[in-house]
Amino acid sequence: MLRMGVIGYGYWGPNVARNFSSVDGVRIVSIADRNPDSLKRAQKAFPGIELTEDHHRITTSPNVDAVAVVTPVSTHFAIAKEALQNGKHIFVEKPFTSTAAQAEELIELAERKDLKIMVDHTFLFTGAVRKMKDLIDGGELGALCYYDSTRVNLGLFQHDVNVVWDLAPHDLAIMDHLIEAKPEAVVATGGNHFTRHEYVAYITVYYGCNIIGHLNVNWLSPVKVRTTLVGGEKKMLVWNDLDPDVKIRVYDKGVDIQNRENVYDLLVSYRSGDMWAPRLDQTEALKLEAEYFLDCIMNDKVPFNDGKAGLRIVKVLESVDKSMKNRGELVYL
Amino acid sequence: MLRMGVIGYGYWGPNVARNFSSVDGVRIVSIADRNPDSLKRAQKAFPGIELTEDHHRITTSPNVDAVAVVTPVSTHFAIAKEALQNGKHIFVEKPFTSTAAQAEELIELAERKDLKIMVDHTFLFTGAVRKMKDLIDGGELGALCYYDSTRVNLGLFQHDVNVVWDLAPHDLAIMDHLIEAKPEAVVATGGNHFTRHEYVAYITVYYGCNIIGHLNVNWLSPVKVRTTLVGGEKKMLVWNDLDPDVKIRVYDKGVDIQNRENVYDLLVSYRSGDMWAPRLDQTEALKLEAEYFLDCIMNDKVPFNDGKAGLRIVKVLESVDKSMKNRGELVYL
Amino acid sequence: MLRMGVIGYGYWGPNVARNFSSVDGVRIVSIADRNPDSLKRAQKAFPGIELTEDHHRITTSPNVDAVAVVTPVSTHFAIAKEALQNGKHIFVEKPFTSTAAQAEELIELAERKDLKIMVDHTFLFTGAVRKMKDLIDGGELGALCYYDSTRVNLGLFQHDVNVVWDLAPHDLAIMDHLIEAKPEAVVATGGNHFTRHEYVAYITVYYGCNIIGHLNVNWLSPVKVRTTLVGGEKKMLVWNDLDPDVKIRVYDKGVDIQNRENVYDLLVSYRSGDMWAPRLDQTEALKLEAEYFLDCIMNDKVPFNDGKAGLRIVKVLESVDKSMKNRGELVYL
């Protein structure tokens, strides 16, 4: 039985606690939050467990095997470090840390202590992303050309981070998961009409193999959009995460290049075939991720969403900030 | 009666000829095209007029008052120059020229000869763009924050130009028309997986007054998208040019910033009100533009889509190419 | 303090209990369900209250002032009658009863005992229906012409009722609420390819004032549709209940009839103006309904969704069944 403590019971914490508690072999033993109202809600959902405003009670408790850190990103490092120092596995909300240096220190500490780190890149466990992974790895799309995501809505302006740190980690984690080639450099631009933090950002990630990634994130859109285009040499797909019924559409469309030797003379012709929308597994993503966390600990597996994955995302986020600050500076990763 | 010659009768030329011929006070007197099949179609539509494979017959004809240049962009300069030298007003397909230097030479020549140049930025005459212009100029949206356009489809790879010169002139002309602030610099990134020309590009235009513009153009999209978000301080709008029924939606949504003095302490709250979709004028845009061309010549008006407007767009296109070549280099305009 | 018992804690019961318990002045004191699993869930949500498999404990309890009957329709009458006989107000799931005779008996009993009946026509409390009510009563649409609803999905075939008794009560209650004219007759057709109960039905309701209503209900549709068109002489609206953002659209479209005296000579012309989507109140409908139930009891008001409203819906349902059985027989109400 894995005994877990959950630190942070605001917006996302209740989902984390609920899903971990539904896994056979996991027991939520303690929940910490500074906000008494949050603790009241925790008590209602988990009557009888320990509740505390002091998260040190969890990070240092002898009765806790693993800690879920579901707090603002600026606090991740200190809490996670203390948990690791006290011998606990950690499950950390994304983005992993505020800086790459922090992430590296946590990874090194976990390795020394032989503990697991999992970063909560929830989207990787959705039916949609798992299906895209299968399609790409199975060669259905052919060699990738681009990944282009729009993730905009009228969103909460946050005080401590810009729109990039809020919305981009989703797509960056998905791209890290789907694209085999390495990201080489980023170029980012953004706007901060109202506040010191950017409300809109446009991020290009250059990958090897001539693959290009692009993210459009915006807190000031009148409509909510969650649409990603993925172009391959053979087929292309559209992922509309807001479609209640048909999230992934695979189009048998593309170009045929007759002569790639002499690009000055090439003949490009078009193919347009059927469209196909695979059925997606509906299991709640966080449930699968919680089971995977237990599995990795029990069977000593390295999660694919481990600290190093978290670090890769944080490095891109840092580079995006640097590029955006210098109006599109090319920042190598 | 304005006697017009049309040079180029391929894809767009027939629309130009048909609309100009429908204007009272304009007569199409001659059509030139190198392709005999195109001339055959021209004869069917305009029986009895002069048809020729040699466009010099038009640019030098004493019976022609104005010339419509509807040929590939690489040929615009030479044809337009000859027409101006022979005292003809010119209506030139977009983009105006291949280089800013060419555009400047034509503008100077036209001024010396007291002739009119109109660049065919057709979109400025659509009901949708005219309505957006009214809304923005009338203060309905408040101060502009951003203009963000996605213009993608499975498109024809062209041999002589990249996707930017093909698709971006539309939005660049619209932005030039709608945004009062001056563009200051561009950052562009792109991908050219298949050929030497980019098939996808992401363009950021920095304007004064903290306004940001962004274009996403792509020839390799499985779905066609023509959607633009325009964010203002008071309201925001969505322009979906593919919606047969409701192209413009104005959202009474936005943020209220309580305290802009102390940005560290600001309170951002949300407004969410009605949505409203104004009825748009359905008149064919090119018809209105043709009438405007005649009006500008007859009444000696300076068209807002004159050679200088065409030059401004070409300058941005050149800067985009330069920025894209250097992977997002900041290029000042 | 109104002390309530809830009978039935399956799919809808938890929502009823949760919303009533959130109303100041209401306390859930007892929950009954035959299914031990349901009672376990009830215990989790309402620790400390009385739980029982025997609903008579609630209908006869001296500590209960009002009873919510959230059981299959075939059981409504017996439970509701017992509750009324024991002096309890009742809140009954829709459809009110299995027959009009049962409804009449309950209404008469409640009147004699001076007790309130409310039938749970939840949709009447949604922001969308309240807005439509305002628009129609305020004359925005002009005189009504038609109400046309499509309510289809891949649904659960039920053993005890057909698709009409499952899906049509929603629209019938809304039509009863919105249309001032009286329903005069129904014509219904249906199909029962698989089972003895119809899986699809098409229902026409003839109203006075030349208004026509139509419902399309189907358990065997590959896609979920919840769309209603409402046509008025001045304007028309579309209610798409599945649109997460914009549920109600009012179109300034219609016909102008120049000469209604001589119908053989009339001139019909078209108007097409703006579209407008009012912001809707987002409050949970059942919450408002629970507050209204308390208000009606405390202040001795007659709810608009009282037993008589429930009876009117049941009468239409009975007529629909009769008409459908006789393949479209005209059944007067």
Place this chain on the structure above:
Amino acid sequence: MLRMGVIGYGYWGPNVARNFSSVDGVRIVSIADRNPDSLKRAQKAFPGIELTEDHHRITTSPNVDAVAVVTPVSTHFAIAKEALQNGKHIFVEKPFTSTAAQAEELIELAERKDLKIMVDHTFLFTGAVRKMKDLIDGGELGALCYYDSTRVNLGLFQHDVNVVWDLAPHDLAIMDHLIEAKPEAVVATGGNHFTRHEYVAYITVYYGCNIIGHLNVNWLSPVKVRTTLVGGEKKMLVWNDLDPDVKIRVYDKGVDIQNRENVYDLLVSYRSGDMWAPRLDQTEALKLEAEYFLDCIMNDKVPFNDGKAGLRIVKVLESVDKSMKNRGELVYL
């Protein structure tokens, strides 16, 4: 070479003339219309051919082999009869005639004279309907359960016919083509708020084999809808004719009935699999139909859209009118 005359050059006539003239082996030799403006347009499109305001010139001409009758339905019979009497094959706009008796007389006449009748049920030649025919005949959907079509828009109120004769022939012809079972009876209801002709109608067609068809046609809808659901025992499809990209979607969804012996005890479970959108042939339907007309005449084939097919549709239309007049009377075919 088939020499054709076209009678009627209003809205649809130009399409008929253009498509027939594009077929190798067909020549348009004469066009008749009472409206001089229409003739002027005809002259522009077909310079050099005979134009006349007197259609008798065509029906009696020795130089005409076949006549296309593209006039209002009330005139079909007289024109078609005269053409047949003079030995011409006929291509008649839908609906075939105003009454079944007229259709029967024409059929009998054509048989006696050994001439072909084709009724212009254009939709049968669209890529969408041909694909549905393939899917159904190939057993992809399993046994059909229902065909449910919504065909509504803000339409032209016509003086001589109601909405049924205007819009329903499309779906009735498609149902006649797709559904092997025979139609047995109809039930129709409608509304005529403004004029003596119904602007909205709801039509149920009972077929053998427990198949049910339904049409919703409306001239007074604020939005245009062209959507058809087709339910089969194995799969179901949605045909959205307004989708520019993906008109046909096949859903691998449905119910599994475990026990059809004892319907009181049946177990219904749900299947939900992939969705699939086949590529459709984009050839203009009327072009294919024109080629088929020539083929049937040259090779003495009986068209599937012959006079008898036209008669079947007219019979249903007559029955619908009768049923609607008597408020849903069951009218056997």
